[in-house]
Amino acid sequence: MHRFKTLIIEDEPAIRKELEWMVTQKEELALTAVADSVAKALDLLAQTTPDLVLMDIQLEDGTAFDILHHHPSPAFRIIFITAYDHYAIRAIRYGALDYLLKPIDQQDFNGAIERLKKQEVAGLPGRLDIARQMAIPEKAVDMNAQICIAxxxxxxxxxxxxxxxxxxxxxxxxxxxxxxxxxxxxxxxxxxxxxxxxxxxxxxxxxxxxxxxxxxxxxxxxxxxxxxxxxxxxxxxxxxxxxxxxxxxx
Structure with missing residues (x-):
């Protein structure tokens, strides 16, 4: 059975520990590294090749989009982790990307992993671009912008x-x-x-x-x-x- 090498990027200790435990409970996942900042995440991504990144959107030294700026065409799948934020959720939905809300629910996590197994990496950069464009609250809506429909x-x-x-x-x-x-x-x-x-x-x-x-x-x-x-x-x-x-x- 293929196991997804998994990197966790999360700066809240309690949420990070919970994610670590959830990952270790899934046979199809293998926890390879943990980061608590943008800087450390970039370091780890330069040294490792994860299949899956559980990525908190808001970190102390930046955001998930700062990380993705350095990886515009990622070969890894992404599940975003976030407290409810209207603009962040809208951005993710525009790109039809997966996310989990804090506090993490075990059933939601299991569902995200099931969807992950059916997900293709192909097309991910384009969907991330859409999410980046929509992530800025002050930005006026561009009706010529694209939306990704599942x-x-x-x-x-x-x-x-x-x-x-x-x-x-x-x-x-x-x-x-x-x-x-x-x-x-x-x-x-x-x-x-x-x-x-x-x-x-x-x-x-x-x-x-x-x-x-x-x-x-x-x-x-x-x-x-x-x-x-x-x-x-x-x-x-x-x-x-x-x-x-x-x-x-x-």
Whole structure:
């Protein structure tokens, strides 16, 4: 059985110890080194060749992205470790990368390792680039930027500007793009509501999210008509919100 040589980068002693214990409990993982700073992590990465890096995002002397700046095309897989931070999580989700929230849950950790076994390193640099671009809180949303969608059979790269609307179907989401294209994503609609920029995407109904730029008109019967003539229902309790959004639409 292949064992993933594992490097832990974490500056909180309690979390670090917990990760060490979790790694040693998995037959498919082999703990090779531990770092508690950006400087030490860079040192270890220069000396070793891990298959997997459990990487804390916020370290005392920098961030995970400082480390990845020196490894723009990593041959190792990555699972980010983070306390909940809106911008960090959004950045990771944009790149469809895996992460664990502190405190680490054993079941979440096991799930991440199972996903790891199915994951390909190919395409990782591009996904990390997306995460880097989105990791800066002050950065204005670039609708020409790409987003990585975890589709049912692949990782699909699409432009934010090409997303017209999304439709939720239980644990899956259908994403409708320009020119009649569509993708079925293996994430629920709530995931995309948290991910997509609220200034550009609004949720008129529990089953739909729409790109404001593709709205053609609002019918008083409670229907949004998109430019491609798709009709999106507006929930009664959302009507005032939607009308307000449209009257301030620029």
């Amino acid at each position: 589709a049912t059979d692949c990782l699909q790269m699409i432009r934010l500007a090409d997303v017209m609307h999304l439709s939720g179907e239980g644990a899956y989401t259908k994403i409708f793009l320009q020119q009649g294209k569509r993708i079925t994503a293996s994430k629920p609609l709530k995931y995309y509501e948290e991910l997509l920029p609220g200034e550009n995407f609004i949720r008129p109904h529990q089953s739909y999210i729409v790109n404001r730029q593709y709205i053609d008109k609002y019918l008083k019967s409670g229907i949004l008509v998109m430019r491609d003539q798709t009709e999106i229902p507006v929930a009664t309790r959302r009507k005032e919100f939607i009308i307000n959004c449209l009257t301030t639409l620029k």
